[in-house]
Amino acid sequence: MIFNRWIAFWSVLLMLLPASVNAAQYNYIDISNPFLRKTPIAVPVFKVPAQDRAAMRTAESAAQRLAYYLEFTGYFSISDPGAFLEDxxxxxxxxxxxxxxxxxxxxxxxxxxxxxxxxxGEAQFELRLFDTVKQKMLVGKRYRGKPDDYNRVARRFCSEVVFAVTGSRGFFDSKLAFVSNGTGHKEIYLSDFDGSNVQQFTRHNSISLFPDWSSDGRWIAYTTYANKRPQIRIQNVKEKRWSGIDKPGLQAVAAWVPGEFKLAAGLSFSGDLEIYLLTGNGKVIKRLTNSVGIDGEPTWAPDGKRLAFVSRRAGNPQIYILDTDSGRVQRLTFEGRYNTQPSWSPKGDRIAYSAMKSGVIDIFTIDPENGEAVQLTENQGSNEAPTWSPDGSLIAFSSTREGKSRIYVMTAYGTDQRRLLTLPGEQTNPKWSPNIVTP
Known part of the structure; x- marks a missing residue:
């Protein structure tokens, strides 16, 4: 029986472990450990019926993608197939x-x-994960779809593997938005989490910057100079629907409220650039900051009750935190004279940001409670615009370490720094989406 391509791809919930088992009890990988040792994992080519060449091609491709995604997490090292003692x-x-x-x-x-x-014409994939030391199975799944659905199967099972060993679902259904000037104009592009499947999102033939995803992944807010001055546009990812903000003056850097169809943004219609709370359609709800000097670059805590932002109220750009219930503002960064581009971790425990040190811009993270900062990049060009993966395990950023600005990724502790993609021109302003489950 031949299924429709998209409807056919469904996961038979054949949990070979009881559904009530909590992965956290395994304690295989402590993702809070900055000195994480990678776990060696073997991924042999999947087994197929004898002489079935079509199935073998699919099995080889699926195993390769699975190994690639597991290694991408930073949790695993892939065992050399040449050392296998089993056929x-x-x-x-x-x-x-x-x-x-x-x-x-x-x-x-x-x-x-x-x-x-x-x-x-229908493919069935049966996958399992084993602990070879404890000699036990950790998870098993069966998937059905078309033979070339192997990439999606690999992502779905990787999510199960990561959940089994960390208690987190990972980032395998997420995307990246970023800015590239390869066409001669700064436009926003989208890609999968690993930099593959790049697609151009805006075509304004102007300057478009600072994309930010809504919590459901359906909307992107960004700043564009399409009308000769910086304005924020709120655009649907799949459709051509969009809205703007009907206010004069400058508009810069929007940030969606977690779990709500609202956003914060810097607007100057009342004088200096201040941060306002807006509806998802761009209507002003209320003013959030009020100071002498510029306030902007908002980023929300995952609970949606606190807002980190950049202000020049002390004379140079520093990061502050606003409690939106009480209106209380506290300064967070004190070291250095240039601290910008804050990005609050999905876990709420760290804020990544860009800071100038010895004339060079690098990426740091800071504890929002005690102000303890940790430097993640050093002596590798200019590094800016950090953004967290939806599980908080990785940080994407832009860097000039190879000359032109490109998008890179590293673990939350600064290890495993590697380039994601290379396109014509330069790439900047990355923004990681939430996990977006597609049919």
Missing amino acids: PQAMDITGAGIRYRNWTVIGAEMLVTGGVEIRE
Whole structure:
């Protein structure tokens, strides 16, 4: 039976572990540990019926993508297939006959097994994760779809693997928005979380900057000079619907309220640039800041009750925190004379930001409670515009370490820094979306 491409891709909730098992009890990977040791994991080519070349192509592609995504997390190191002591096409994949010693002896502490069958144009993927040291299965899933749905299958199962070992669903359904000037104009582009599948989002033939995703991933607010002055546009991701802010003066840098169709933005219609709370359609609800000097670059705490922002009220740009209930404002950064671009972690425990130190801009994180700061980048060009993955495990940012500005990613502790993509021109202003589950 041949299913519609999108409807057919569904996960049969064949949990080979009881659904009530909480992954946190495993304590495999402590994601709060800045000195995290990567867990060696083996991902053999998935097993297929004998002589089924179409299934083998799908199995090889699926296993490669799965290994790539697992390594991308920063939690795992992928075991060398050349060291395997088992033939992937002859080994048991269900657990009953797995010879765990053959995996632990090559250093693999975890093992992914899989099987692929294709019948009448429909592919069935059966995937499992094993702890080879404790000799137990951690999770199992079965998926059905078209043979070339292997990439989506790999992402879905990676989410299950990461949840099993960390208690977090990861970032595999997320995207990135960023700015690129490859066309000769600064336009906003979208890509998958790993920099693949790049698509141009705006076509204003002008300057468009500072994209920010709504909590449901359906809208992007950004600043554009399409009408010769900076204005904020709120645009639907899938459709051509959009709205603007009907106020004179400058408009700059919007930030969506977590879980609500509202946003904060810097507006100057009343004088200096101040931060206002707006509806998702751009109508002013109320003024949030009121000071002598410029206030802007808002970023929300995950509870939507506190707002970090940049202000020049002390003479130079520093980061402050506003309690929106009480109206109380506290200064957060004191070291240095240039601290900007705050980005509040989805976990709420850190704020990433850009700071100038010794004439160079680098990325730091700071504890919003005690002001303890940690430097993440150093001696590698100019590094700016940090943005957190939806699970708080990674930070994307722009850097000039290779000359032109490109988008890079690193762990929340500054390790595993690597470039995501290379496009014509330069790429800046990355913004990570929430996890967006597609049909």
